[in-house]
Amino acid sequence: MDKIKSFEDLNCWKTGRELRQEISTLILQFPSYEKFELVSQMRRASRSVTHNNAEGYGRFHYKENAQFCRILEGPYMSCQIN
Numbered sequence: 001m002d003k004i005k006s007f008e009d010l011n012c013w014k015t016g017r018e019l020r021q022e023i024s025t026l027i028l029q030f031p032s033y034e035k036f037e038l039v040s041q042m043r044r045a046s047r048s049v050t051h052n053n054a055e056g057y058g059r060f061h062y063k064e065n066a067q068f069c070r071i072l073e074g075p076y077m078s079c080q081i082n
Contacts, residue, residue, distance in 0.1 A: 007057035016049035 007013050023046040027039045056067075 007054045010053060010057065013050055013053040013057075016046075016053055020046040020050060 002009070004010060023042055027042055030039050
């Protein structure tokens with residue numbers, strides 16, 4: 001098994017990055033009047049997935065890391081595309 005050397009080695013970060021890229025492609029197809037509403041919200045939510053993973057990885061204590069994982073679940077669940 002490979003050792004995890006940084007947050008970029010985490011599968012959850014890799015999946016979040018893929019989701020972020022999919023959403024970035026998707027929002028390009030939205031009408032211009034959604035630019036400041038739905039598009040902005042989707043962009044921020046998709047970015048928070050990878051940001052929370054990276055920040056949580058850098059935390060020293062297990063409980064701090066777990067808190068970031070709980071925060072991460074919210075945007076990820078709302079951004080899933082069926």
